Amino acid sequence: MTGTTDPIEPTGTTDPTQPTGTTDPTQPTGTTDPIEPTGTTEPTGKPATTATPVTVRVPAKVNVQLAVGAARADGFHDLANVFLAVGLYDEVTATPSDTLRITAEGHDVDQIPLDRTNLAARAAELLAARHGIEPHVHLHIHKDIPVAGGMAGGSADAAGALLACDALWSTGASRDELLSICAELGSDVPFSLVGGAALGRGRGELLTPLAVGGTFHWVFAVADGGLSTPAVYGEFDRLTAGTDVPEPEAAPELLAALETGDATALASTLANDLQAAALSLRPSLTATLEAGSAAGALAALVSGSGPTTAFLVKDAEAAGEVASALMASGTCRQVRVADSPAMGARVL
Numbered sequence: 001m002t003g004t005t006d007p008i009e010p011t012g013t014t015d016p017t018q019p020t021g022t023t024d025p026t027q028p029t030g031t032t033d034p035i036e037p038t039g040t041t042e043p044t045g046k047p048a049t050t051a052t053p054v055t056v057r058v059p060a061k062v063n064v065q066l067a068v069g070a071a072r073a074d075g076f077h078d079l080a081n082v083f084l085a086v087g088l089y090d091e092v093t094a095t096p097s098d099t100l101r102i103t104a105e106g107h108d109v110d111q112i113p114l115d116r117t118n119l120a121a122r123a124a125e126l127l128a129a130r131h132g133i134e135p136h137v138h139l140h141i142h143k144d145i146p147v148a149g150g151m152a153g154g155s156a157d158a159a160g161a162l163l164a165c166d167a168l169w170s171t172g173a174s175r176d177e178l179l180s181i182c183a184e185l186g187s188d189v190p191f192s193l194v195g196g197a198a199l200g201r202g203r204g205e206l207l208t209p210l211a212v213g214g215t216f217h218w219v220f221a222v223a224d225g226g227l228s229t230p231a232v233y234g235e236f237d238r239l240t241a242g243t244d245v246p247e248p249e250a251a252p253e254l255l256a257a258l259e260t261g262d263a264t265a266l267a268s269t270l271a272n273d274l275q276a277a278a279l280s281l282r283p284s285l286t287a288t289l290e291a292g293s294a295a296g297a298l299a300a301l302v303s304g305s306g307p308t309t310a311f312l313v314k315d316a317e318a319a320g321e322v323a324s325a326l327m328a329s330g331t332c333r334q335v336r337v338a339d340s341p342a343m344g345a346r347v348l
Contacts, residue, residue, distance in 0.1 A: 051096070053093050053094065053095040053168075054093065054094045054164045054165075054167040054168045054347060055091055055092070055093040055094075055164065055347070055348045056091065056092050056093075056094075056159075056160040056161075056163045056164040056167075056345050056346065056347050056348065057089045057090075057091050057160070057345070057346060057348055058089060058090055058091075058092065058156040058157070058159050058160040058163075058192055058193075058195075058344070058345040058346075059085040059086060059087065059088065059089055059145075059156065059192070059195055059342040059343065059344065059345075060085070060086050060088040060089070060090075060145040060146075060151040060152060060153065060156060060338070061083050061084065061085050061086065061151060061152045061156075061188065061191060061192070061304075062083075062084050062086050062151065062218060062220075062303050062304075062310050062340065063081055063082065063083060063084075063150075063272060063303065063304050064082045064083075064084050064254065064258070064266065064269075064270055065080065065081070065082040065250060065251060065254050065269070065270065065271050065272070066079065066080075066081050066082075066271070066272045066273055066274055066304065067079065067080040067081070067248035067249060067250070067271070067273055068233075068236060068245075068248060068273040068274060069245055069246075069247055069248045070240070070245040071233075071237050076187075076203045077203070077233060077236075078201070078202065078203075078247070078248055079187075079200060079201065079202070079203060079204045079248055080199065080200075080201060080248035080249050080250045081199070081200035081201075081204040082197070082198075082199055082200075082210070082250055082254060082255070082258075083188075083191045083197060083198050083199075083200055083204075083207075084197050084212075084216070084258075084340045084341055085191070085195040085196055085197070085340060085341050085342040085343070085344060086151075086218055086220075086338040086339070086340040086341075086342055087338040087339050087340065087342045088144055088145050088146075088151070088220070088336055088338045089144055089145070089156075089342075090106075090141060090142060090143055090144055090145050090153060090156050090157055090160060091141075091142040091144075091160070091348070092120060092139060092140070092141050092142075092157055092160030092161050092164050093139070093140045093142075093164065094124075094137050094138070094139055094161065094164035094165050094167070094168040095137065095138040095140070095168075096136070096137065096138070096168070097136050097137050097138040098136060099136055100116070100121060100124060100125070100135045100136060100137060100139075101137075101138045101139070102114045102115070102118050102120060102121050102139050102140075102141070103138070103139075103140045103141070104140070104141040104142075104143060105140075105141075105142055105143070106141075106142050106143030106144055107143050107144060107146065107147065107334075108143065108146070108147040109141075109143050109147075111147045111148060111226065112141075112143070112147055112154070118154075118157070119154050119155065119157060119158035119161075119185055119186060119189070120139050120141060120157040120158055120160070120161035121135075121139065121161070122158065122185060123158040123159070123161040123162040123165070123181065123185055123189075124137050124139060124161055124162075124165045126162075126181050126184060126185070127162055127165050127166060127169070127171060127173065127181060128165070128169070130171075130173075130177070130181070131169070131171045131173075133169065135165075137165055137168060137169075139161050139164070139165075141157050141160075146220070146222045146308050146334075146336070147226060148225075148226025148227065148228075149220075149222060149223070149226065149303065149306070149307065149308035150227070150229075150278075150302065150303040150304030150305045150306045150307065150308050151220070151303055151304065151308055152188040152191070152192055152304070154186075155185075155186055155187075155188035155189040155191075155192045156192045156345075158182070158185045158186065158189045158192070159182060159189050159190075159192035159193040159344075159345045160192075160345050162178060162181055162182065162185075162193070162345075163178070163193065163345045163346075163347065164347070166178065167347055178193060179193065179194075182205070183205040186205075187200075187203040187204040187205050188204060189205075190205050190207055191204070191207060191344075192344065192345060193344055193345050194207060194209070194344045195341070195342055195343045195344020195345065196209060196210075196212065196341045196342075196343070196344060197209070197210040197211075197212045197258060197340075197341050198210055199250050199255075210255060210258055210259070211258070211259045212258050212259065212261065212340075212341045213258070213259050213260045213261035213262075214260070214261020214262075214263075215261070215339050215340070215341075216261075216263055216266065216312060216339065216340045216341075217263070217312070217313045217314070217315055217316055217318070217319045217337075217339055218310055218311065218312060218313070218319070218337070218338050218339070218340060219292065219297065219310075219311040219313060219319050219322045219323045219326065219335060219336070219337055220303065220308050220309070220310055220311070220335070220336045220337075220338065221288050221292065221308065221309045221311070221326050221331070221332035221334075221335055222308055222332060222333050222334040222335070222336065223282070223284075223285065223288070223306070223307035223308065223309070223332055223333060224333045225307070226307065227278060227281060227282060227305055227306045227307045228305075229304075229305045231281060232274055232277045232278050232281065232305040232306065233274070233277070233305070235277035235278075235280050235281055236273070236274055236276075236277040238277075239276055239277055239280065248273075251269050251271065253265070253268075253269050254266065254269035254270075254271075257269055263298060263312060263313075263314060264298060264314075266298075266299075266312065267298035267299035267312050268299070270299045270301050270312065271301070272301045272302055272303075272304070274302065274304065274305050274306070275301060275302040275306075277305075278302045278305060278306035278307065279302070281306075282306060282307050284331070285302060285306065285307055285309055287329070287331045288309045288326070288329070288331040288332050289301075289302075289309055291325060291326055291329035291331050292309065292311040292322055292325070292326055293311075294325070295321060295322045295325030295326065296313070296314075296318055296321060296322055296325075297311035297312060297313050297318075297322050298311075298312045298313060298314060299311070299312045300312075309332070311326075316337075319337045320337070323335045323336075323337050
């Protein structure tokens with residue numbers, strides 16, 4: 001396969017009741033009551049923490065190809081998911097605490113849960129359970145990745161919390177162990193840890209790194225409200241019912257365009273099998289896609305399950321022009337400009 005290297009194979013079980021990238025808009029922002037830890041492992045004591053808080057920066061992602069197979073017996077879909085990390089970041093800071101707490105600041109934090117349903121809290125609990133310690137940590141999330149926007153913001157926070165807690169508690173977890181926990185947390189979480197570019201198979205959690213030969217420039221249009229990832233997949237199933245859904249495969253020409261850094265070639269191969277479903281649920285996104293294309297974007301597509309729309313542009317100058325046109329069009333709430341690829345989760 002063009003541009004691929006040996007696969008990264010996370011292991012572990014998955015939780016089909018907790019789809020990646022969903023949020024609970026009923027949860028308040030700010031601080032919350034301490035979170036009661038749960039799990040099957042009996043903690044044996046408090047973690048041996050460092051005294052210094054640990055901050056991890058973790059990127060958003062765009063799917064330059066999202067090929068979706070038919071629904072499996074477990075409700076998931078096999079994917080050929082070509083991830084590209086982009087330079088929009090959340091930061092997760094882990095600080096010693098007497099209990100597990102989540103706080104948040106930044107864009108749209110009123111739309112994320114601040115209890116143990118937050119993937120960051122679940123990441124801390126899973127790591128602590130594996131090492132027989134209490135998940136005593138204060139996790140503070142600084143949000144800059146659009147919430148429920150199809151850019152893996154929740155998954156990024158989970159990967160960031162996992163890496164931050166590993167450093168804070170000095171667990172010494174191996175990369176394979178961290179990837180195993182990531183896979184247990186959700187389909188996009190392993191890539192949030194790894195970053196760069198990768199082909200995701202299975203549910204997207206089985207990663208093969210991809211070579212990228214240059215910098216790609218993007219404009220992202222943030223829509224009002226979010227789209228539920230399960231709802232978009234459900235609409236995909238409805239739209240494809242009674243049809244022969246092909247097995248998902250990465251397009252060789254797309255992988256070649258990534259490897260050579262050719263933005264024009266990449267633009268001609270961008271594809272998202274969930275786009276029709278996202279547009280069915282949110283028809284207004286069509287006007288956003290048209291506005292960006294009319295402004296000179298090389299290509300436009302819905303990012304993942306949406307509703308954020310992504311526009312590949314020629315260079316930084318073109319990014320500014322497309323961003324200004326999108327804001328002037330009145331078809332989106334906010335516009336963000338970013339380059340790719342970006343590094344995965346890292347301790348600052």
